[in-house]
Each structure stands twice: as C-alpha cells, then as structure tokens.
Amino acid sequence: MDWMLTEEQKELQQMIAKFGKNEVLKRAQECDRTGEFPTDLYNKALEMGLHMIDLPEKFGGGGFDPVTAVIVQEELAKYDAGFSVSLFASGLAAKPLLIAGTDRQIQMFTDILAQGKMAAFCLTEPQAGSDAGASQTAAVRDGGGYVLNGRKCFITTGGMADVYVVFAMTDKSKGVKGMSAFIVERGAPGVSVGKEEDKMGIRLSNTTDVVFEDVRVPAENLIGAEGEGFKLAMKTLDMARPSCGAAAVGICQAAIDLCRDYALQRKTFGRPIAVNQAIQFKLADMEIATETSRQYVRYVAGLIKAGKPHSTEAAVAKAYASDSAVKVTQEAVQIFGGYGYSREYPVEKLYRDAKIFQIFEGTNEIQRMVIAGNVLKQKA
Ligand code: CAA
Numbered sequence: 001m002d003w004m005l006t007e008e009q010k011e012l013q014q015m016i017a018k019f020g021k022n023e024v025l026k027r028a029q030e031c032d033r034t035g036e037f038p039t040d041l042y043n044k045a046l047e048m049g050l051h052m053i054d055l056p057e058k059f060g061g062g063g064f065d066p067v068t069a070v071i072v073q074e075e076l077a078k079y080d081a082g083f084s085v086s087l088f089a090s091g092l093a094a095k096p097l098l099i100a101g102t103d104r105q106i107q108m109f110t111d112i113l114a115q116g117k118m119a120a121f122c123l124t125e126p127q128a129g130s131d132a133g134a135s136q137t138a139a140v141r142d143g144g145g146y147v148l149n150g151r152k153c154f155i156t157t158g159g160m161a162d163v164y165v166v167f168a169m170t171d172k173s174k175g176v177k178g179m180s181a182f183i184v185e186r187g188a189p190g191v192s193v194g195k196e197e198d199k200m201g202i203r204l205s206n207t208t209d210v211v212f213e214d215v216r217v218p219a220e221n222l223i224g225a226e227g228e229g230f231k232l233a234m235k236t237l238d239m240a241r242p243s244c245g246a247a248a249v250g251i252c253q254a255a256i257d258l259c260r261d262y263a264l265q266r267k268t269f270g271r272p273i274a275v276n277q278a279i280q281f282k283l284a285d286m287e288i289a290t291e292t293s294r295q296y297v298r299y300v301a302g303l304i305k306a307g308k309p310h311s312t313e314a315a316v317a318k319a320y321a322s323d324s325a326v327k328v329t330q331e332a333v334q335i336f337g338g339y340g341y342s343r344e345y346p347v348e349k350l351y352r353d354a355k356i357f358q359i360f361e362g363t364n365e366i367q368r369m370v371i372a373g374n375v376l377k378q379k380a
Pocket of ligand 1: 176
C-alpha cells in the first residue's frame with residue numbers, strides 16, 4: 001500500500017528505517033536484556049527532533065500531520081517499540097496544550113522540547129488507572145496559583161522528562177468535572193521522580209512514578225479552564241490512540257519480517273518450513289492482521305487530520321492493532337519453535353513488547369467500553 005504515501009512520507013520512512021537499522025536495532029536486544037538505558041540513542045533521536053515531529057512548525061515542531069506521524073511511529077517501532085513510544089510521549093503530553101493551551105503556554109512548552117528535552121503526560125495514579133476520574137492528586141488554590149500534592153504512576157519518560165502535563169483535582173466534590181490540567185516543570189521545588197518500573201517489555205522506555213509535594217504552580221500554567229481537565233485528558237487520548245496502534249503495527253511487521261526469513265531458511269524433514277501450509281497459513285493470518293491494522297490506524301489519523309470525530313475509531317484502532325500485535329507475535333514465537341522461546345532470538349522480545357499495547361493508553365477493555373457506549377448511542 002506504499003503507493004498511498006507521499007514522496008515526503010516515503011523519504012521520512014526511509015530516513016527512520018536507516019536510523020532504526022543502523023542505530024536502534026543494534027542496541028535494542030542488548031539493552032532489553034541488560035536493562036542498560038541507551039541515553040546516547042535518545043540524544044541522537046532528540047537531535048533529529050523526532051520527539052517534536054507532529055508539533056506545529058510555528059512552535060518549532062516538525063509540522064508533520066497525524067498520518068505522517070503514525071507512519072514514522074510505526075517505522076521506528078519496527079526496530080524498538082519502547083524507544084518509539086518514549087519519543088512520542090512528548091507529543092502526547094503536548095496534546096492538551098494544542099487543544100486548550102494559549103500560544104504562550106505552547107511556546108513555553110515547545111521551547112523546552114526544542115532544547116532536546118522531553119515531556120511526560122501524568123494522568124495515571126496507583127488508584128486511578130482505568131478509572132481516570134478517581135484521581136487523588138490535588139491542586140489547591142493558593143494566592144496567585146495552586147499547590148499540587150500527589151503521586152502519579154506508570155508515567156512514560158517520567159524520569160527523563162523536564163516538563164510534565166499533570167492532571168489534578170481542583171474540586172473533588174465535582175468528580176470528573178473537578179479535574180484540571182497543569183504544566184509543571186521538573187525543576188520546580190517538590191517535584192521528584194519515584195520508583196522506576198522493571199518491566200516485562202518495552203524495556204528501552206523509562207516508566208516511573210512522579211511525585212508532587214507542595215509544588216507551587218503559577219495560575220498561568222493552568223491549561224484551559226478549571227474543571228476541564230478530564231475532558232482534555234479524554235480528547236488527548238482520542239488523538240493519541242492511533243499512534244499507540246501504529247507502534248503495535250510496527251511490532252507486527254518486525255515479527256512478519258523475521259518469520260519470513262526464518263521460514264525460508266529453517267529446514268525440517270529436508271525442506272524449508274515455509275513450504276508447509278501450517279506455516280503459510282500462520283504467515284497469511286499475521287499479514288491480514290497487520291495490514292488491516294495499519295490501514296485502519298492511518299484512516300483514523302486521517303480523520304484527526306481532517307478534524308472529524310474519531311473517538312470510537314481511535315479506540316477501535318488501538319484495540320485492534322494491539323490485539324493483533326499480541327496474536328502476531330505469539331504466532332512468531334510458534335514459527336520459531338524452541339528458538340522462539342530463547343532470548344538469543346529476537347521474537348520473544350516482540351511478544352513481551354506487544355503485550356503492553358493491550359494495557360496502556362486505556363486497557364482494551366476500556367476501549368471496548370468506549371466503542372460499545374458510542375455504538376449504543378447511535379440511531380438507526
Ligand atoms: N471526549 C470528550 N469528552 C469526553 C470523552 C471524550 N472522548 N469521554 C468522556 N467525555 C466526557 C463525557 O461527555 C462526560 O462529560 P458530560 O457529563 O459533560 O457529558 C465526562 O467526560 C465524563 O464522562 P464519563 O461519564 O464517560 O466518564 P467515566 O468516569 O465513566 O470514564 C472512561 C470514562 C472512558 C472509562 C475514562 O475514565 C477512560 O478513558 N479511562 C481510561 C484512562 C486511560 O486511557 N488511561 C491511560 C493513561 S495514559 C497512558 O497510558 C499513556 C502512557 O504513558 C503510554
């Protein structure tokens with residue numbers, strides 16, 4: 001389906017493929033195993049501006065549209081999904097600002113990113129994951145600003161980011177309508193990074209708690225109006241979920257590429273295993289799942305680009321692509337047989353990396369709640 005890509009998108013894809021093959025892939029397996037954090041690799045990607053690729057040009061971003069952004073995210077995820085997700089975490093954090101922030105706020109935020117620094121989106125808490133509205137982090141008005149107290153968890157790039165977008169309750173009595181969003185700089189007194197997760201997969205990404213203790217935040221750092229935070233978080237996730245799906249597609253493609261090569265060279269009973277219909281049907285099902293996910297993800301990115309409603313579609317893209325990634329990588333392990341289960345070979349890493357995509361940015365159960373809720377509202 002590459003004929004649908006513009007020349008610019010193809011060039012960008014090739015540039016990412018070169019970086020991915022020559023730099024990311026070489027380090028990914030080793031860092032996955034040892035837990036070493038590839039700071040140098042991140043620095044290169046930040047120098048290339050990959051963390052700002054989908055931010056508007058007028059604020060110093062790459063200015064690429066959502067379709068191009070998912071193409072880039074997919075390509076990068078082929079080499080390492082955790083690396084890809086981390087680089088796009090800054091764009092996720094920027095979305096509430098792009099939706100409801102002032103030009104001054106966006107500029108302040110992107111000026112930080114332009115220095116090769118990262119941002120993180122802080123919504124989840126120990127007791128508020130799927131039930132995002134149950135957040136306990138409080139922002140209490142105090143003079144000309146707010147004082148924040150609370151703990152966020154499972155924050156992608158929590159320990160790497162220099163600026164956070166934090167969701168906190170300004171009025172708990174109003175439930176989800178009492179949530180507000182703030183820009184908080186890492187250097188503000190009272191901000192600290194808590195425990196880092198030792199994860200099953202996407203081990204090249206950094207996932208931590210972020211703690212706020214009596215953090216003073218000026219009123220001008222409030223994004224949008226007080227009480228708009230929950231809707232802002234939901235709209236942000238609607239825009240980000242196709243991107244999550246795109247990274248899952250990248251994992252699927254990596255699995256297919258490895259399985260194709262392996263099936264053609266691995267012999268059993270004197271013949272390559274690729275001649276067996278059992279293997280061919282697995283490869284065919286992997287291709288069906290991958291290509292349908294890819295095209296649907298790009299379709300939803302197109303809806304966002306066109307300014308069309310996309311809440312249900314974003315949930316479909318995220319759930320379908322991530323369910324596909326788990327199925328595809330599970331089959332990849334099966335095709336590789338005993339070698340698939342060995343850490344010497346790359347497919348078990350893909351399987352571990354794929355699993356998180358069914359969990360973060362809203363579990364696939366939450367996606368199904370969103371989809372079903374919207375289906376039930378439709379009129380015949
Ligand atoms: N867009 C705009 N408004 C929305 C909305 C959307 N998509 N979804 C809900 N709202 C509005 C509703 O209209 C409602 O407002 P009104 O009363 O004015 O109509 C208000 O928000 C409350 O809506 P609900 O009653 O539906 O809210 P709820 O408490 O029942 O929760 C939910 C709904 C869909 C389950 C939500 O809590 C949710 O999405 N949970 C999952 C959270 C999530 O995805 N977390 C991921 C964290 S980020 C992450 O993982 C990133 C990372 O680091 C990789």
